[in-house]
Amino acid sequence: MNDHLLDIRDLKLAFKSYTGLIEVLHGISLNIRRGEKVALVGESGSGKSVTARIILGLLQEFSTARISGSVSFEGEDLEMQPLSVRQALRGTKISMIFQDPTSSLNPVYTIGVQFQEVLRRGNTQISATDAEARAIALLQDVSIPEPERVLASYPFQLSGGMNQRVMIAMALANEPSLLIADEPGTALDVTVQAQTLHLMRDLVERRGTSVLFISHNLGVVREFADRVYVIYKGRLVEHGQTSELFHSPRHPYTKALMAAVPRITGGGIPDIAEATDAYLDPLIDHEAEAAS
Amino acid sequence: MKRTFYILLSNPLSVIGLVLVGTVVFSAVFADFIAPFPSHRGAVVDFTNFNQAPHWPNIFGTDLVGRDVFSRILYAYRISLLLGVVVLAIAVPIGVTVGLAAGYLGGWAEFVLMRLTDVFLSIPPLVLAMAIMGLLEPTLTNGMLAVTTMWWPWYARLVYNVTRSEAQEGYVLAAEIIGASRIHVMFREILPNCVPSIVTKMTLDLGFVILIASSLSFLGLGVQAPTPDLGSMVAEGGNYLPDSWWLTVFPSLAILIAVFGFNLLGDALRQILGSDQ
Amino acid sequence: MNDSATEFRPVLEARSVSKVFMTATHEVKALNSVSLNVSRGECLAIVGESGSGKTTFANMLLGIYPPTTGEFFLDGDLLPNRRTLPLRRSIQLVQQNPLSSLNPRRTIGASLRLALDVHDIGDRQGRKARIGALLEEVGLPADFAARYPAALSGGQRQRVAIARALACEPEILVLDEPTSALDVLVQARVLQLLDELRHRRNLTYVFITHDLGVVRNIADRVAVFERGNLVEQAGTEEIFERPANAYTRSLIGAIPIITDDEEALRKKVMEKNSAG
Numbered sequence: 089m090n091d092h093l094l095d096i097r098d099l100k101l102a103f104k105s106y107t108g109l110i111e112v113l114h115g116i117s118l119n120i121r122r123g124e125k126v127a128l129v130g131e132s133g134s135g136k137s138v139t140a141r142i143i144l145g146l147l148q149e150f151s152t153a154r155i156s157g158s159v160s161f162e163g164e165d166l167e168m169q170p171l172s173v174r175q176a177l178r179g180t181k182i183s184m185i186f187q188d189p190t191s192s193l194n195p196v197y198t199i200g201v202q203f204q205e206v207l208r209r210g211n212t213q214i215s216a217t218d219a220e221a222r223a224i225a226l227l228q229d230v231s232i233p234e235p236e237r238v239l240a241s242y243p244f245q246l247s248g249g250m251n252q253r254v255m256i257a258m259a260l261a262n263e264p265s266l267l268i269a270d271e272p273g274t275a276l277d278v279t280v281q282a283q284t285l286h287l288m289r290d291l292v293e294r295r296g297t298s299v300l301f302i303s304h305n306l307g308v309v310r311e312f313a314d315r316v317y318v319i320y321k322g323r324l325v326e327h328g329q330t331s332e333l334f335h336s337p338r339h340p341y342t343k344a345l346m347a348a349v350p351r352i353t354g355g356g357i358p359d360i361a362e363a364t365d366a367y368l369d370p371l372i373d374h375e376a377e378a379a380s
Numbered sequence: 381m382k383r384t385f386y387i388l389l390s391n392p393l394s395v396i397g398l399v400l401v402g403t404v405v406f407s408a409v410f411a412d413f414i415a416p417f418p419s420h421r422g423a424v425v426d427f428t429n430f431n432q433a434p435h436w437p438n439i440f441g442t443d444l445v446g447r448d449v450f451s452r453i454l455y456a457y458r459i460s461l462l463l464g465v466v467v468l469a470i471a472v473p474i475g476v477t478v479g480l481a482a483g484y485l486g487g488w489a490e491f492v493l494m495r496l497t498d499v500f501l502s503i504p505p506l507v508l509a510m511a512i513m514g515l516l517e518p519t520l521t522n523g524m525l526a527v528t529t530m531w532w533p534w535y536a537r538l539v540y541n542v543t544r545s546e547a548q549e550g551y552v553l554a555a556e557i558i559g560a561s562r563i564h565v566m567f568r569e570i571l572p573n574c575v576p577s578i579v580t581k582m583t584l585d586l587g588f589v590i591l592i593a594s595s596l597s598f599l600g601l602g603v604q605a606p607t608p609d610l611g612s613m614v615a616e617g618g619n620y621l622p623d624s625w626w627l628t629v630f631p632s633l634a635i636l637i638a639v640f641g642f643n644l645l646g647d648a649l650r651q652i653l654g655s656d657q
Numbered sequence: 658m659n660d661s662a663t664e665f666r667p668v669l670e671a672r673s674v675s676k677v678f679m680t681a682t683h684e685v686k687a688l689n690s691v692s693l694n695v696s697r698g699e700c701l702a703i704v705g706e707s708g709s710g711k712t713t714f715a716n717m718l719l720g721i722y723p724p725t726t727g728e729f730f731l732d733g734d735l736l737p738n739r740r741t742l743p744l745r746r747s748i749q750l751v752q753q754n755p756l757s758s759l760n761p762r763r764t765i766g767a768s769l770r771l772a773l774d775v776h777d778i779g780d781r782q783g784r785k786a787r788i789g790a791l792l793e794e795v796g797l798p799a800d801f802a803a804r805y806p807a808a809l810s811g812g813q814r815q816r817v818a819i820a821r822a823l824a825c826e827p828e829i830l831v832l833d834e835p836t837s838a839l840d841v842l843v844q845a846r847v848l849q850l851l852d853e854l855r856h857r858r859n860l861t862y863v864f865i866t867h868d869l870g871v872v873r874n875i876a877d878r879v880a881v882f883e884r885g886n887l888v889e890q891a892g893t894e895e896i897f898e899r900p901a902n903a904y905t906r907s908l909i910g911a912i913p914i915i916t917d918d919e920e921a922l923r924k925k926v927m928e929k930n931s932a933g
Contacts, residue, residue, distance in 0.1 A: 106386030131840040277706035278867055282911035307913020334915060346915060348845040350870035352897060353918045357852055357874045360845040550758030557719055558825060559745035559775045572762035
C-alpha cells in the first residue's frame with residue numbers, strides 16, 4: 089500500500105469554544121493514489137472543507153483547533169514536519185482551486201503579475217521572459233484563446249469562467265502532484281461549469297496529477313472522480329469506485345442523498361424523510377470488501 | 381451571555397477596561413459616600429491645610445485653597461460622565477437619523493444630508509467648540525451644546541456607511557416587497573443592525589467626550605469654578621509645577637484612566653457585538 | 658393542476674416587456690420584448706444563466722423597478738409602476754438566500770407579523786394565532802416565533818421566508834432560486850412543501866432557477882431566457898424530451914446528472930445539437 093500519494097489516517101478535529109469542545113471530524117481515513125481523482129462528497133458542515141485545510145496545514149495555525157491522526161504526503165508524515173516545510177509545499181507540490189475564482193484572484197494586480205508570482209514559488213530563479221512564455225503556454229493548455237491579452241488584464245475584466253480557467257492554469261503551473269479542488273465552479277453558470285470541469289479533467293489526466301475533489305454536487309462528482317468518499321457529520325459513511333457507488337449505494341445516508349437529487353427524467357419531487365440515526369451507521373467500504 | 385463572558389475573559393485587556401470603567405462609574409455615582417470631604421466640591425476654603433502634598437486623610441493632597449483633591453476628582457468624574465451621557469443622548473439620535481435617512485433614501489436626501497455632515501466634519505472639533513463657547517457664555521449647558529454640535533456628524537457618517545451596506549441585504553428587499561413604510565424599514569429593520577456599531581462607538585466616545593470637555597475647561601471655556609472639573613484642575617495645577625505636582629498629576633491620571641478604560645471596553649464590545657449570536 | 662377550463666385563464670400577463678439599463682458610458686439591454694402568460698394555479702419556470710434577464714423580469718414583475726417599455730397585467734388589469742398595497746400583497750417573493758432575507762436582529766414572529774400589520778390582516782389577538790398557524794403550515798412549530806434566525810437551520814429559515822410570503826395571502830409567488838442555497842436533502846423537502854402549498858392554496862408560481870433537475874419535477878411550463886430574450890417556452894415534458902432551441906439543449910447537456918437514464922436523455926438531446 090505504498091503507492092499512496094496522500095494517506096490520511098484516523099484524522100480527528102475539534103474546536104475549543106466557550107461551550108466546550110466541538111468535534112468536527114470523528115476520525116476519518118482516506119487515501120489518494122498517484123494520478124487518481126478522488127472525491128469527498130458531503131453536505132455543508134460535513135467536514136469536507138476542513139479536511140482540505142488540514143492537508144494544506146492551514147488549520148494548524150489556529151490556537152483553538154485540536155487535531156490528531158496522521159497526514160502523509162509522498163510517504164512523509166506532514167504533522168512531523170516543521171511549518172516552513174508545509175508552507176513550501178503549498179503552491180508547489182500541493183495546489184488548490186477554490187469555489188469562487190474571481191475573489192480568489194487579487195483584484196489589484198494583473199493576471200500576468202500574479203502568474204509570475206506563482207511560477208516564482210516553484211522556481212525562484214525563473215526570468216521574467218521565461219515566466220511569461222510559460223504562463224502563455226499554460227493558458228493555452230486551458231484553452232484560453234488570447235493568452236497575451238489575458239495576462240495583461242485584471243481579474244474583474246474577465247468573465248467568471250475565464251478566471252476559473254486562469255485559476256486552473258495557475259494551480260497546475262508548478263506541476264503539483266496533488267491538486268485540491270474545493271467546490272470548483274459552484275459559483276459559475278452550469279454551461280461554463282461543465283466546460284471548465286471537462287477541461288480540468290482532461291488536463292489532470294494528461295499530466296497524471298492526483299486530485300482531491302471536494303463537492304456537495306453528486307452529479308459533478310460522478311462525472312469527475314474515479315473514487316468517492318461520502319462524508320456525513322465528520323464521519324466517512326461510504327467509499328467505493330464511482331460507478332459502483334452510484335449504481336449500488338448501500339449506506340442509508342448515501343441512498344437518501346442520491347434519492348434527493350431531482351432527476352431530469354422526471355419522477356416527481358423526491359420524498360425525503362427526516363434525518364435518522366441510520367445515517368450514522370458505520371462505514372461501508374466497497375473497496376475493502378473487494379480486496380478481501 | 382456565556383459567549384460574552386468567554387470573549388471578555390479571554391482577553392485580559394478587556395477585563396482591565398471593564399474594571400477601569402467600573403471604577404470611574406462607581407466613583408461618580410457614589411461620590412457622596414466615597415469622598416472623604418464631600419463639601420469640598422464647592423467653594424470651601426481651608427487656609428490651615430492648603431497646598432499640601434499627599435498625606436492622610438488627603439491622600440491626593442490639597443489644592444490652593446485647602447480642598448481635598450481626591451474628593452474633587454470624584455465629583456469631577458460625576459460632571460464629566462453626566463456631560464458625556466447628555467452629549468451622546470442628544471448627538472446620537474440626531475446623527476443616527478441623519479445617517480439612516482441619507483443611507484437608505486439616497487438621491488437628494490443623501491446629497492444634502494451628507495454634504496452638511498461633511499461640512500461639520502471638515503471643521504476641527506475643538507475649533508468649532510471654541511467658536512461656539514466664544515459666542516455663548518461658558519456654562520455647563522453651553523459646553524454640552526458645543527460638544528454635541530461637533531459630535532453628531534461622526535454618528536451620521538458611521539450609520540450612513542452601515543445603512544448603505546445593510547440596504548443591500550435581502551431582509552430590506554423583503555420588507556419593501558411586503559409594502560412596509562420607509563420609516564419602518566429605516567428604524568425597525570435597518571437600525572437594529574446598526575446598534576452594535578453605535579454602542580461600540582458610544583463607549584469609545586464617552587472617553588473622548590470627557591477628554592474634549594477637559595480640553596475646553598483647560599482652555600477656560602468649560603465648567604466654571606467652583607464646580608470641580610478635571611480639565612480646569614490640570615490647567616490650574618500646571619502653574620505650580622513641579623513643586624505642587626499632585627495638583628496636576630492626579631487629575632491627569634484620572635482623565636487617562638477614564639479615556640483608557642472606555643477605549644478598552646469599546647474594543648471588547650466591538651468583538652462581542654460584532655458577530656451575530 | 659385542476660381540470661376545469663376556467664382555471665387556465667391567465668392570472669398574469671407580460672406584454673412585450675423590455676428593460677434597458679443606463680450605465681455611465683452605454684446602454685445595457687437586459688430584457689428584450691418578452692411576452693408571457695401565466696395561468697392561475699400554474700407553476701411557470703423561468704430558466705436561464707446569469708445575464709439572461711430572468712432576475713430583471715422578476716424584479717419588474719414585483720415592481721422593484723418599472724419596465725422601459727411594455728406592461729404587466731394582473732387578472733386582466735394593468736399593473737401600475739407604483740404599486741398600491743393591495744397589489745403588493747398579491748405578488749410576493751421568496752428569495753434565494755434565507756440567511757440574508759430574514760433580519761438577524763428581529764424574531765421570526767416579528768418578521769411574520771410585519772406582513773399582517775402592513776396589510777391589516779386580523780386583529781391583535783388574531784395575528785398571534787395566525788403567525789403560529791403560518792409556521793405550522795410550513796412545517797415548523799408555532800413557538801419558533803420567539804426565535805431569532807441564527808437559531809434556525811438553512812431549511813428552517815427558508816420555510817420562514819415562505820411563511821412570510823404566504824402571510825400576505827398572495828395570488829402569485831415569485832420564487833427566486835428558492836432552494837439553490839440549500840443542501841440537497843433539505844432542498845427536496847422544501848420543494849415538497851412548495852408543491853403542497855401551491856395545490857392547497859391554489860397559488861401561481863413564477864419559479865426562477867438555473868437548476869433544470871428541479872424544474873423538471875415542479876414546473877408545468879418552462880420559459881428559457883438567453884441574453885435578455887425569451888428563446889423557448891413549452892410544457893415541461895416537451896422542453897426536456899423535444900427541446901427546439903439549441904441553447905435549451907446545451908443547458909440540458911450541461912446539467913450534472915447521477916443516473917444512466919438521465920445520461921441517455923442528455924445524450925439524445927445533445928445529439929440534435931451536434932447534428933444541427
